[in-house]
Amino acid sequence: MSATKALYQRLHLWLRHTDYNMTIDLKTYQIQLAQLVALPSVSCGVASWDMPNLAVIELLASWFSDLGFNTQIIPLAQTGKANLIATLGSGDGGLVLAGHSDTVPYDADRWQTDPFKLTEKDGKLFGLGATDMKGFFPVILAAIKPFLDKPLKQPLIILATADEESSMSGARALADMGKPKARYAVIGEPTELVPIRMHKGIMMEAIRVRGQAGHSSNPALGKSALDAMTQVMTELMSLRSDLQLKYRNPGFAVQTPTLNLGCIHGGDGANRICGECELHFDLRLLPGMDNEELRTAIQNRLTPIAETSGTDIVFSSLFEGVEPFDEPATSELVKVCEQLTGHVSESVAFATEAPFLQQLGMQTVVLGPGSINQAHQPDEFISIDQLEPAVKIVQELIRKFCFKS
Structure with a gap:
């Protein structure tokens, strides 16, 4: 029996006596996801690829507004970029269901279908962002319908952000604003419905060495930036070894921090x-x-190299970075998500917006339908058999955190 089928049966037995219908309307789900997929919202550090996400935000806002939510579209500094906060009910606790509205770039010539046209085949829904993570929003819409005529004791807040796939500017803006406020947050990234309570942080950095060009026949005529860079790389590899000796977490598949030398460019001729x-x-x-x-530790290691080589070494960040995420295994939200899914919480290698929601004071878990293995590649899809279990889990989260004082 597949893990999804086992989860479905567990939830069905547990919830069959509840007083609301929890069967997803697949046709409605497909129509909604098709509309979201049809709106390009690529987020990328390369300007030629980057696109606005406002059309997606406005569509989501209209859907939630029609259901009685108070919707707030929050423009960002970048033209055409915005976040959405949609709130039903009020109180000092409650639940945030969060997702990002953008996608990564795409290789159109490698897709077997149009990436902006949702296509059903073999129990899968294909489309750019279908699993990462536009597909989570129709799950929320399906899940909340039975509750719309019931008074909430704590608020239900839907959050849709911009630029998660590049700078995470949307989540950063919310953290700077200090909202939304709630007690619990679930981010619907594709985890195959396994609760995630930890992920590594990420930094992407650049080091530029400026020396002096000259004729290669006489080293005294210049100062080699490449020679200095070999010392820099040696120092970085030494730092990597030091970090891996100092830090280890058995909760991760790769238990130590990693440092990857990704690309290098320099010089213009052998002579x-x-x-x-x-x-x-x-x-x-x-x-x-x-x-x-x-x-700071890296900068301290670079300064002596600059002094001895007589070069200028400039250390900078390619983007602001994301801090590591760790929700305690003992937190109420983790325990509830483990109970609902039948899975012990795990860790993942990819970064999410979870640290920013934690900054807002919320217990946070990453949990959603679909698999990260299908994200960021041609023919991205979400499996249909993930959808109904996802709806049931979201409904129980709402029931637990929005209907109890």
């Missing part, structure tokens, strides 16, 4: 001393580590 060289690298930090502390 010229290299005048400039740039390295890009990323780091994945474990919970308990701090991005800014690590940046």
